[in-house]
Amino acid sequence: MAISEKEVKHVAWLARLGLTDAEVQKFTRQLDVILEHAGKISELNVENVPPTSHAIPLKNVLREDKVGACLTPEDALSNAPKKEDQAFVVPRIV
Amino acid sequence: MELYQMTIHELHEKLLNKEVSAKEITDSVFSRIEEVEDKVKSYLTITKDVALEQAKLADEKIAAGGKVGPLAGIPTAIKDVMCTRGVRTTCGSKILDNFIPVYTSTAVQNLFDEGIVMTGKTNMDEFAMGSSTENSGFFPTRNPWDLERVPGGSSGGSAAAVAADEAVFSLGSDTGGSIRQPAALCGIVGMKPTYGLVSRYGLVAFASSLDQIGPFTKDVTDCAIVLNHLVRHDPMDSTSVKIDRPDYKEILINDLKGVRVGVPKELMAEGIDPKVKKVVEDAIKVLADNGAIVAETSLPNLEYGLSAYYIIAPAEASSNLARFDGVRYGYRAPDPDDLMDMYMRTRTEGFGDEVKRRIMLGTYALSAGYYEAYYGKAQKVRTLIVRDFNKAFEDFDVLVSPTSPTVAFKIGEKVANPLQMYLSDICTIPVNLAGLPGISVPCGTVDGLPVGLQIIGKALGEETILRVAYSFEQNFNWSEKPKLETRD
Amino acid sequence: MEYESVIGLEIHAELNTESKMFCGCGTHFGEAPNTQTCPVCLGLPGSLPVANAKAIEYVIKSGLAVGCGINLYSIFHRKNYFYPDMPKDYQISQYDQPLCINGFIDLDMNDYQTRIGITRIHLEEDTGKLIHIGGAGRIAGAKYSLVDFNRAGVPLMEIVSEPDIRTPEEAKAYAQKLRAVLITLGVSDCSMEKGSMRVDANISIRPKGSTGLGVKTELKNLNSFRSLQRALAYEIERQAKALNEGKPEEIVQETRHWDEAKGATSTLRTKEYAHDYRYFPDPDLVPMEFDIAYIDFLRSQLPELPNERKQRFIKEYGLPVHEANLLTESKAMGDFFEETAKLYKGDPKAVANWMLGDMSYYLNTEGLEIDETAVTPKHLAELLKLIDKGVISGKIAKEIFPEMFETGKLPQVIVEEKGMTQISDEAEISKIIDMVLEENTSTVEEYRAGKDKAFGFLIGQAMRLTRGRGNPQLINRLLREKLQA
Incomplete structure (x- = not known):
């Protein structure tokens, strides 16, 4: 097994996803097959290989410290599920 | 021939000659949409009002004798993963069902500036995760060649729209084959440019280091025309490259003499449907018959590419999709008890299974204790893939392969087996990992279903692959059209 | 433990x-x-x-x-x-x-x-x-x-x-x-x-x-x-x-x-x-x-840093380490000191003493930073100059400071408004000392008998009669002269 039900529950929680028991079983089975396949890369010896996080060799792409246009608060909040006093409302945190 | 059947360059000529108006073209396309959309289901949102307004502007500009570019007045469909100000943008997800962007993505804005007519936003696999458009949170799109089959994915709506003449061209996005594979399955031209060539600003991210916008067109000439207007440096995208862009249309010549074409043996191996392989071999023969120097080559680490991809892409996605949390936009579960309840229920109810699967996969690959074995290692494997391509390109100008190992499969056929679905991207994924350009052109049929030839170039080698694709198209002379029926 | x-x-x-x-x-x-x-x-x-x-x-x-x-x-x-x-x-x-x-x-x-x-x-x-x-x-x-x-x-x-x-x-x-x-x-x-x-x-x-x-x-x-x-x-x-x-x-x-x-x-x-x-x-x-x-290049662009400034304060202004340290604790403090010293042109230690003494006391009391008050380097420099010129005594200066701190009025304005100018006129002081000597004959006797403490008492009496405005050095000199006459 590449991944256990317990681990699936843990990553689901880290990702803020709720799973039913049946889903835990289903996803564990599916992820296990995928990870088994992905685990193929462990066969490779890549000790001295540098990682590639970008396919293009760009560096130092920076912007000048200049103020540009902002959104109007109406636009900023236009998709807010709930708003009050020009701010986004979230339910109690603790 | 109906206006909606024509290419960009044909319509442009008619517009310049004042034979037709943008309004007439637009009306023609919308009448086609009305006729066939119920069967194909390409669109998530149809924007007729926007289209008519844009057509009017294009006509006014032409009437006033103003200079118009080749895209002015051309009906265009946009994959629903690119933000359009004031027009609902769902990414094929219930979680963004009600989302109306307040800004327009750079790529789309560049086309707006050229005077396109936006017909609507097309269906897609949720957040571009999938190879069949069955993962749309709304409904599946059907392949115009066989309505019981998938159009491919994730940009299935954009591919089907062009194949069914519901748009003259369309935009898609390609993370692991999401333009090329549906283009192949729908019998049209689809291109993924070099990573960084087209701005990603406003493209809702799936896997940031792999995503790239590109066109679906009816022929290679149209592809070059659209590319001319998509390729712009964008200061809003740190990964946007600055180049002296050639005129891609001007460099299209029918000449393959001396062009060195490599055929990676790993992409013609088991796993490729033998009938598909045969069609592709015939296509390669067309290249050779017209002067190309064809030889076998090898990408030895290719089999590990798929594994690396299915670690890297979900890892980036797990982070990119965290923002869909119900705080600032999109769906929020009703009456949450507290913040945690809101997060959990919003995301659980808002995302579909494939998205959940990949978020969990990516979260796992990045989590403490597994990072090195999975994500860290996958990034190194990515280097090996890049090296394989670099080596092959020492000897060849382009590499060719089937775009997809199979023709379009039946709706529902692979839904229960995610890994099987993932394997349908085996030919296209390595190209994204290396950031290279790739184009799929139709090269025949198997049992009446289209097959695509993938042509892969060096980084920024768009000119070469367009030239090879164009030459192939000129010498292959394929003119089959989908019938929008169900086959057996 | x-x-x-x-x-x-x-x-x-x-x-x-x-x-x-x-x-x-x-x-x-x-x-x-x-x-x-x-x-x-x-x-x-x-x-x-x-x-x-x-x-x-x-x-x-x-x-x-x-x-x-x-x-x-x-x-x-x-x-x-x-x-x-x-x-x-x-x-x-x-x-x-x-x-x-x-x-x-x-x-x-x-x-x-x-x-x-x-x-x-x-x-x-x-x-x-x-x-x-x-x-x-x-x-x-x-x-x-x-x-x-x-x-x-x-x-x-x-x-x-x-x-x-x-x-x-x-x-x-x-x-x-x-x-x-x-x-x-x-x-x-x-x-x-x-x-x-x-x-x-x-x-x-x-x-x-x-x-x-x-x-x-x-x-x-x-x-x-x-x-x-x-x-x-x-x-x-x-x-x-x-x-x-x-x-x-x-x-x-x-x-x-x-x-x-x-x-x-x-x-x-x-x-x-x-x-x-x-x-x-x-x-x-x-x-x-x-x-x-x-x-x-960035290194070459760095301004003088607090520790470098401290060393310079010690060398350039002759400040003790402790004072230099305190004065460079914040940029505003160091800036204030240097600006004041420049305007004042007198002994920088006097500036340091005032800043670390009275000034710090009032800052702490009010919970303010040095750049948040009405007192500017000009205020402090002027105050010190008034002392040096003998217009006011150090004691008077200490009375002026809180008002300056509170109102932002320049010290000479406060001095004039309140008539706090120091009396440095020799004839006037001479007259006052004569009065003191007349009124305190017994103390004068004690002094002449060798009781040094009596001298301090007489000075105090003279200061009292000038309501603290008498120039202390002048009083001291004239009293001594008259007693020895």
Whole structure:
């Protein structure tokens, strides 16, 4: 097994996803097959290989410290599920 | 021939000659949409009002004798993963069902500036995760060649729209084959440019280091025309490259003499449907018959590419999709008890299974204790893939392969087996990992279903692959059209 | 048992760039909610970050100013966790390749000197602000919360010290010195009040002489240097008490909230979860690479730093080490001193004495910074000149100072308004002394009989008759002359 039900529950929680028991079983089975396949890369010896996080060799792409246009608060909040006093409302945190 | 059947360059000529108006073209396309959309289901949102307004502007500009570019007045469909100000943008997800962007993505804005007519936003696999458009949170799109089959994915709506003449061209996005594979399955031209060539600003991210916008067109000439207007440096995208862009249309010549074409043996191996392989071999023969120097080559680490991809892409996605949390936009579960309840229920109810699967996969690959074995290692494997391509390109100008190992499969056929679905991207994924350009052109049929030839170039080698694709198209002379029926 | 504390500070300073870290929104403090936002800092789908060149320059300069090595190759990572003040539900930060590593700050603690190591300085983006509704504005007990993203994406520099700090006084001195450095560099306002400088402290204690580490707690809500010092002192006592009473279980690894009013720390009640930040390189940003010439250029641009200034004060103005140290504790203090010394042209030590004496007293009493009062270098220089010219005595000057402090009136104006001018007219003083001698014949006799103390009494009488305005030197001289006549 590449991944256990317990681990699936843990990553689901880290990702803020709720799973039913049946889903835990289903996803564990599916992820296990995928990870088994992905685990193929462990066969490779890549000790001295540098990682590639970008396919293009760009560096130092920076912007000048200049103020540009902002959104109007109406636009900023236009998709807010709930708003009050020009701010986004979230339910109690603790 | 109906206006909606024509290419960009044909319509442009008619517009310049004042034979037709943008309004007439637009009306023609919308009448086609009305006729066939119920069967194909390409669109998530149809924007007729926007289209008519844009057509009017294009006509006014032409009437006033103003200079118009080749895209002015051309009906265009946009994959629903690119933000359009004031027009609902769902990414094929219930979680963004009600989302109306307040800004327009750079790529789309560049086309707006050229005077396109936006017909609507097309269906897609949720957040571009999938190879069949069955993962749309709304409904599946059907392949115009066989309505019981998938159009491919994730940009299935954009591919089907062009194949069914519901748009003259369309935009898609390609993370692991999401333009090329549906283009192949729908019998049209689809291109993924070099990573960084087209701005990603406003493209809702799936896997940031792999995503790239590109066109679906009816022929290679149209592809070059659209590319001319998509390729712009964008200061809003740190990964946007600055180049002296050639005129891609001007460099299209029918000449393959001396062009060195490599055929990676790993992409013609088991796993490729033998009938598909045969069609592709015939296509390669067309290249050779017209002067190309064809030889076998090898990408030895290719089999590990798929594994690396299915670690890297979900890892980036797990982070990119965290923002869909119900705080600032999109769906929020009703009456949450507290913040945690809101997060959990919003995301659980808002995302579909494939998205959940990949978020969990990516979260796992990045989590403490597994990072090195999975994500860290996958990034190194990515280097090996890049090296394989670099080596092959020492000897060849382009590499060719089937775009997809199979023709379009039946709706529902692979839904229960995610890994099987993932394997349908085996030919296209390595190209994204290396950031290279790739184009799929139709090269025949198997049992009446289209097959695509993938042509892969060096980084920024768009000119070469367009030239090879164009030459192939000129010498292959394929003119089959989908019938929008169900086959057996 | 005698304990020693092991303290490390994590200091966040907002950089005072014009625009945010990854977008062009402004960074003003105190604007109406959600007026300084854009697709990028709201984390709207599809938006992308582009790094602010100035912010990177500021962090490198800060690193150079505290002796850090600069990583010539540095990248941004994503730190993943869900929280409503974080628009993307990940923070763009730095992980294993921060901009600056391995620096230090030297502290002068009066009777000893010590060096505090700096582990790293990295660049990240600030979060938005939460306003809790109900429950007296605290997160615990609030009914719901409002989110304002104006602050989200403001460039934030995190400076992590080594656990080299041993006392609350050192912690305070370190934070103050760091603040002086950053203000001198002009990279941050470092206002603890506005939250542009935020200090968190890690603290554990161990038996003196041991090298092991005890269980540490993290202290938050330290909104002033005073809070920092008090909170640490409280926490050290709390931990020592727990150990002495054989209740080590009272010290757990946790975050504790400092309550300034109660003068105590308490467990911060949040839903504590085991974090797994899943750091990975941000694919939306490309690496930063610097060449040595650029770093050297930035080094050459550094202004005079507090410790250099201290040395110069000692050399140039002849100040004692202690005074020089205090005067360079903040940039504003040092600037005030130099400006005053320049205007005054007299003995710089007099300036130092006034600043560290009366001036500091009133500043502390009012809880003000030196640049927040009506007293300017011109005020102090004029006051000193009046003393030197004999217009007022030192004693009168001390009376004038608080009024100057309060009203901002120049000293001569106060002197004139109140008729406090010193009497330096020899004839007038002579007359007064004659009166004193007449009225105090017996004391005069005592003096002549050899009782030196009597002289002081007579001076006092003369000062009394001039209502303190008599020139003391003149009185002294004339009295002596007349007694000896």
